[in-house]
Amino acid sequence: MEEQVDTPTAILASAAVLLRERTFDDISYRALADEVGISERTIYRQYPTRAHLLAALSNWIEQTRFPLPPFVTVSDFRAAVHERFRAFDASPAYAYVGARASAISPTLDIEPAYITRAIEAMLDVAAPTLNRRDRRRVAASLRYFSSAMFWARLRTGFDLDAADICDAFDRAVDTVLARLPEATWAPR
Amino acid sequence: MTSPTGTQVAILAAYAELIEELGSDDVSNRVIARRAGIAERTVFRNYPTRVDLLLATAAWIEATIFAREESHSIFDIPLAIRDAMHRYDERPELAHVVAETAMRGVSGAAPSPGRAQLERLLDAEVPSLDPAHRRAVIAALSHLDSVGTWVTYRREFGMDRRDIADAAAWAAEAVLDSIRDRVSP
Incomplete structure (x- = not known):
């Protein structure tokens, strides 16, 4: 490692390297310790269970490999999600870690992901008069269709590539937004 | 299996x-x-x-624990989704385990076990869809009819079981809107 990084980050960076050749389940704390050049105990101190490691690794991958392009409008949101799905396709091993981490029982008090807040903010601007329940229904649907889980399900369960997954995503977004009365939308 | x-x-x-x-x-x-x-x-x-x-x-x-009643129409799927969300909420630890194993890629569980049934229902009732539309409907409903919905809505929006069941069924109804009037007589 050329740069000086703190131990938790060094562990995650090494785990990401190992992910290129094996699955997360096959990365033992022993192998990870050897890769970083520290003791297994140090890893346990940082990440007491594999669920902690998975959650931290997913966050780190998210920040370094899959940064979310900022969006304000619905069309920017679509473009940002397309870009992410294409990035997932280019690094599937990393994307599956994200999908898995978002499914496990939370290890800590976790904050909603940045994309969740961004979708809510987008709807506040795009549909300012929409009632609260419908707003949450829309936000939750958009969030779930833009997730790594959607990408993973369509890739594994339907054998689709990023272009087809983007198409399925766009159609799902269309059906959700079509439910809102026209008058809800802010003048564009 | x-x-x-x-x-x-x-x-x-x-x-x-x-x-x-x-x-x-x-x-x-x-x-x-x-x-x-x-x-x-x-x-x-x-x-x-x-x-x-x-x-x-x-x-x-x-x-077994999360088994659902069989739906006889694609338009019944939102009801099945609503029931499933209540069942996941009663067994949160098991729900997380099922959700996580479906997200492991090729070395994991099949992420859309209900896909074949959805296809059967859709083809019987709405046979006229073009392939891309059909695929999008099946994909969206499989995604919503899964424990991942319960996990995500709870974790990202702090919803309780009623709100999760409502929002998931609502989204499924939205997906069905595009085919509601295209049923073969």
């Missing part, structure tokens, strides 16, 4: 119980064997690795 044998069911049920008591990380084969009333080597013989055991357990949970 072939049905598990009697011994296997004892192992899977014991593991599922222990997951609810201790979490999936901290359960050794010895503890599972003791709970199931069998020898530890029997666990190994049936499930050589931890991942084998976990995948089999997730499949068993999905087929």
